[in-house]
Amino acid sequence: MSNDSLKIPQATAKRLPLYYRFIQNLHSSGKQRVSSAELSEAVKVDSATIRRDFSYFGALGKKGYGYNVSYLLSFFRKTLDQDEVTNVALIGVGNLGTAFLNYNFMKNNNTKIQIAFDIDEKKIGTTIGDVPIYHLDELEQVLQEKDIAVAILTIPASVAQRITDRLASCEIKGILNFTPARLNVPSSIRVHHIDLAVELQSLVYFLKNYPGVEEAKTE
Amino acid sequence: MSNDSLKIPQATAKRLPLYYRFIQNLHSSGKQRVSSAELSEAVKVDSATIRRDFSYFGALGKKGYGYNVSYLLSFFRKTLDQDEVTNVALIGVGNLGTAFLNYNFMKNNNTKIQIAFDIDEKKIGTTIGDVPIYHLDELEQVLQEKDIAVAILTIPASVAQRITDRLASCEIKGILNFTPARLNVPSSIRVHHIDLAVELQSLVYFLKNYPGVEEAKTE
Numbered sequence: 221m222s223n224d225s226l227k228i229p230q231a232t233a234k235r236l237p238l239y240y241r242f243i244q245n246l247h248s249s250g251k252q253r254v255s256s257a258e259l260s261e262a263v264k265v266d267s268a269t270i271r272r273d274f275s276y277f278g279a280l281g282k283k284g285y286g287y288n289v290s291y292l293l294s295f296f297r298k299t300l301d302q303d304e305v306t307n308v309a310l311i312g313v314g315n316l317g318t319a320f321l322n323y324n325f326m327k328n329n330n331t332k333i334q335i336a337f338d339i340d341e342k343k344i345g346t347t348i349g350d351v352p353i354y355h356l357d358e359l360e361q362v363l364q365e366k367d368i369a370v371a372i373l374t375i376p377a378s379v380a381q382r383i384t385d386r387l388a389s390c391e392i393k394g395i396l397n398f399t400p401a402r403l404n405v406p407s408s409i410r411v412h413h414i415d416l417a418v419e420l421q422s423l424v425y426f427l428k429n430y431p432g433v434e435e436a437k438t439e
Numbered sequence: 440m441s442n443d444s445l446k447i448p449q450a451t452a453k454r455l456p457l458y459y460r461f462i463q464n465l466h467s468s469g470k471q472r473v474s475s476a477e478l479s480e481a482v483k484v485d486s487a488t489i490r491r492d493f494s495y496f497g498a499l500g501k502k503g504y505g506y507n508v509s510y511l512l513s514f515f516r517k518t519l520d521q522d523e524v525t526n527v528a529l530i531g532v533g534n535l536g537t538a539f540l541n542y543n544f545m546k547n548n549n550t551k552i553q554i555a556f557d558i559d560e561k562k563i564g565t566t567i568g569d570v571p572i573y574h575l576d577e578l579e580q581v582l583q584e585k586d587i588a589v590a591i592l593t594i595p596a597s598v599a600q601r602i603t604d605r606l607a608s609c610e611i612k613g614i615l616n617f618t619p620a621r622l623n624v625p626s627s628i629r630v631h632h633i634d635l636a637v638e639l640q641s642l643v644y645f646l647k648n649y650p651g652v653e654e655a656k657t658e
Contacts, residue, residue, distance in 0.1 A: 230649070233641070233649075237636070264630070301644075306646075315537040316534070316535065319538060331643055369646070402482060403483075410649075412641070417456070418460070420527070421550060422452070422456055424520075424550055426452065426629060426631075427588070
């Protein structure tokens with residue numbers, strides 16, 4: 221990975237996985253080139269934003285021709301390190317956690333949920349979506365054995381900080397936090413927070429205050 | 440709502456529900472004033488960003504004093520229209536949908552999931568988290584009766600567009616899309632998209648490319 225990637229805006233970085241997914245789809249369907257207008261229609265990001273995003277990576281396309289799909293595919297695969305799998309643990313196998321385990325986002329992707337943890341004896345020792353479920357008591361030991369870099373938190377907010385503190389004592393580098401709790405972590409851990417209540421409230425706020433304004437939908 | 444709110448940046452608007460939640464917590468705990476540094480610590484947004492966000496709303500605080508909690512609370516309640524409830528329907532009562540219905544995000548909030556839809560006969564006629572589940576065949580009729588403005592999509596991607604087309608024929612104004620599908624909608628409907636795979640991939644990308652860079656966690 222070149223150092224150039226350090227200079228791209230974070231908003232652009234957040235859209236890369238989305239572009240990658242649709243370029244995969246285009247490639248699978250046999251398409252050989254694509255214009256920014258077509259990409260825009262598919263990913264619902266305006267084409268000026270797409271052209272600006274792509275421009276950070278140098279000349280990916282040609283004026284009047286568009287982008288070569290195979291080239292884009294190999295470029296994004298490399299940029300997103302698709303060939304290097306990041307091992308993920310999921311903590312909390314309730315409804316939300318189960319949805320994640322059943323969801324196929326580990327396919328065609330550079331992330332794989334390898335293990336899950338819960339405290340419900342009925343779930344421990346079983347698998348969901350091929351992912352084995354361990355007792356939370358074994359957290360530290362199993363995380364180390366399986367070389368886990370990222371944890372998804374789908375646990376009650378009331379225990380989120382306590383479990384985060386335990387994760388901080390392991391080699392965890394990133395947390396995807398689905399609880400409403402705001403987590404205190406050492407600077408070595410990056411937290412992305414997805415608060416479902418805030419997402420819904422935010423949508424309602426936009427409906428009331430930005431009627432008719434198009435959103436850059438992947439912000 | 441004054442027209443001033445139309446001028447605030449969308450990134451700021453997205454943080455408002457988050458601020459509101461923590462100001463509610465502060466108020467409940469009896470706190471009377473708060474500094475931007477304390478707010479920053481609680482919501483994990485840097486204090487310069489908080490001060491800039493708040494500045495769009497005029498003089499909410501005083502230098503050397505901080506912000507008055509009661510004033511902030513009433514200000515945000517008004518700004519976020521907390522007194523006007525938006526009725527929400529959830530479509531697809533699988534694991535993810537069930538997690539939503541059990542999740543208490545309708546409490547202390549200006550949104551309420553009033554109804555859910557599924558096609559599983561075992562679920563229809565039951566309630567989860569007090570929300571009644573209807574058959575999808577009744578979608579158009581029930582949405583109209585209940586004055587529903589927003590739909591949450593927790594259905595398989597393969598049927599997402601078809602159901603979106605049905606929603607477009609009703610009075611739906613906003614869709615919170617949890618499927619990986621990108622939806623085509625008329626300009627009268629606003630879509631916010633939360634793609635769990637993209638969120639995970641994005642976290643991994645940041646871990647690899649922005650080591651040690653603090654994120655504005657609510658972007």
